[in-house]
Amino acid sequence: MAIAFKWxxxxxxxxxxxxxxxxxEALEKGAVDAVLVPAEGPARTGIVNMFTTDPGSLDAxxxxxxxxxxxxxxxxxxxxxxxxxxxRIAALLKPCECRAVAELAKINQIDLEHVILLSPDCEGTVExxxxxxxxxGQAVPVRNACKICRFHVAREPVDMAIGTFGVxxxxxxxxxxxxxxxxxEAIGAKATELTDARKKAVEESIEKGEEAYxxxxxxxxxxxxxxxxxxxELSPCIKGMNCQNVCPVCYCKECLLYTDxxxxxxxxxxxxxxxxGTLRMPVETVxxxxxxxxxxxxxxxxxxxxxxxxxxxxxxxxxxxxxxRRIQDLFDYEAGRSMEDEPPFTCFSEHENFxxxxx
Amino acid sequence: xxxxxxxxxxxxxxxxxGGDAPKDWNPRIVGFLCNWCSYTGADLAGVSRLQxxxxxxxxxxxxxxxxxxxxxxxxxxxxADGVLIGGCHLGDCHYLNGNYKARRRVAVVKEVMEGVGLxxxxxxxxxxxxxxxGKFAKxxxxxxxxxxxxxxxxxAKERLL
Numbered sequence: 001m002a003i004a005f006k007w008x009x010x011x012x013x014x015x016x017x018x019x020x021x022x023x024x025e026a027l028e029k030g031a032v033d034a035v036l037v038p039a040e041g042p043a044r045t046g047i048v049n050m051f052t053t054d055p056g057s058l059d060a061x062x063x064x065x066x067x068x069x070x071x072x073x074x075x076x077x078x079x080x081x082x083x084x085x086x087x088r089i090a091a092l093l094k095p096c097e098c099r100a101v102a103e104l105a106k107i108n109q110i111d112l113e114h115v116i117l118l119s120p121d122c123e124g125t126v127e128x129x130x131x132x133x134x135x136x137g138q139a140v141p142v143r144n145a146c147k148i149c150r151f152h153v154a155r156e157p158v159d160m161a162i163g164t165f166g167v168x169x170x171x172x173x174x175x176x177x178x179x180x181x182x183x184x185e186a187i188g189a190k191a192t193e194l195t196d197a198r199k200k201a202v203e204e205s206i207e208k209g210e211e212a213y214x215x216x217x218x219x220x221x222x223x224x225x226x227x228x229x230x231x232x233e234l235s236p237c238i239k240g241m242n243c244q245n246v247c248p249v250c251y252c253k254e255c256l257l258y259t260d261x262x263x264x265x266x267x268x269x270x271x272x273x274x275x276x277g278t279l280r281m282p283v284e285t286v287x288x289x290x291x292x293x294x295x296x297x298x299x300x301x302x303x304x305x306x307x308x309x310x311x312x313x314x315x316x317x318x319x320x321x322x323x324x325r326r327i328q329d330l331f332d333y334e335a336g337r338s339m340e341d342e343p344p345f346t347c348f349s350e351h352e353n354f355x356x357x358x359x
Numbered sequence: 360x361x362x363x364x365x366x367x368x369x370x371x372x373x374x375x376x377g378g379d380a381p382k383d384w385n386p387r388i389v390g391f392l393c394n395w396c397s398y399t400g401a402d403l404a405g406v407s408r409l410q411x412x413x414x415x416x417x418x419x420x421x422x423x424x425x426x427x428x429x430x431x432x433x434x435x436x437x438x439a440d441g442v443l444i445g446g447c448h449l450g451d452c453h454y455l456n457g458n459y460k461a462r463r464r465v466a467v468v469k470e471v472m473e474g475v476g477l478x479x480x481x482x483x484x485x486x487x488x489x490x491x492x493g494k495f496a497k498x499x500x501x502x503x504x505x506x507x508x509x510x511x512x513x514x515a516k517e518r519l520l
Contacts, residue, residue: 224474227513230476261429262429287433295428326470327467345464348456348463352463354463356465356469
């Protein structure tokens with residue numbers, strides 16, 4: 001049950017500053033020991049994640065940054081690794097990052113027990129390298145993934161959404177958990193009602209996102225119904241594996257694709273070349289992409305970090321949009337929706353069928 | 360086949376290259392057969408001298424649930440025209456539920472195949488028990504027939520893959 005709190009702007013304060021004040025309060029009042037927040041890098045040239053225990057250092061923090069730092073969810077994996085003394089962390093991440101965090105938490109990669117997830121409403125982000133242009137006030141189009149995003153507003157299991165959509169003055173803190181509520185109370189936020197304007201704005205953002213996603217899905221289905229398109233678009237792939245490295249839900253400590261089975265020796269390469277006639281070097285490029293699609297698509301949150309990290313600009317978001325929802329729908333699953341839904345590859349039902357046996 | 364709870368209409372990507380098939384072409388099928396049921400069923404088919412395509416390449420695995428999607432895709436990328444996965448009947452899995460997991464994986468791989476323009480009919484999942492040698496031979500033959508209609512795997516002719 002969502003419970004709303006009010007966070008008014010102080011005089012002369014903008015929304016970014018109001019959230020900075022909120023985080024300072026949280027650290028000063030001991031609601032958390034540390035925060036993980038997006039911050040501006042030197043000379044406002046980029047956005048990075050900042051981990052700090054010092055309320056004085058939050059000036060660099062940009063809560064509503066128009067760009068997304070890399071590796072937020074992966075940072076939480078590291079920060080909540082078992083063994084260390086548990087610190088209570090408030091992590092301020094984009095809604096898509098939070099959904100990835102939920103996916104990782106479900107498979108025991110992140111321990112959310114001491115983590116408060118905060119997520120500001122997101123109007124989309126630009127490529128990191130274009131951040132300085134945005135910081136200068138130029139209009140830059142958002143990333144492809146953001147254009148078709150259905151989740152501009154964080155929902156459960158995020159502890160607290162920092163609402164701006166449909167909120168005229170100040171911020172509306174919408175808590176979705178007991179922890180979120182306790183956090184809001186600890187920093188001295190005042191309880192309020194969820195306004196109709198807020199509800200309406202959130203619904204509209206979802207509707208708009210659904211429509212955009214649906215359009216892209218249809219376009220992708222059409223475009224990739226011909227195998228040649230897929231293969232042609234992979235042809236500039238340098239197999240640098242950036243897409244895999246930045247993927248927030250690709251988590252295996254030991255990846256199958258790094259094993260000997262997919263890294264053939266000279267002898268087996270020669271055999272393979274003899275059999276096929278020719279080989280693309282390095283080998284297994286298409287295999288890499290197809291396997292990634294099949295392995296992570298049930299958990300994919302469509303954050304688009306893969307495409308942003310690709311030096312060859314391979315339109316991965318477009319490729320994934322055609323299958324992402326379809327695959328998750330098979331299992332009535334939606335990545336990051338709820339902590340109760342079991343990840344599709346970790347469970348099964350005797351009553352399902354999928355029409356795949358004998359087909 | 361019983362209807363799935365979704366009742367979703369399946370659109371099938373057609374990567375048919377049937378017209379391009381060389382005269383002496385026979386579909387090559389890679390089969391991942393579970394040790395406890397399908398492989399033994401295939402063995403019995405051999406002992407019983409049942410006829411099926413000689414282009415069938417069996418790979419014995421311990422469980423249909425142990426076949427990672429990567430290996431299914433690898434077989435197709437290496438030029439197999441079709442991949443057959445044979446497992447124990449539901450409820451008969453030697454490891455209790457491996458075949459349920461295989462079924463989920465196959466569902467995902469079929470979606471991925473369709474999403475990139477490969478015909479999902481090139482992947483076939485069947486439950487074949489150790490005594491069902493007839494079903495094994497028939498499954499392979501029917502699959503062979505389907506693949507003949509689809510023609511050679513379009514990935515097989517890609518020179519740089």
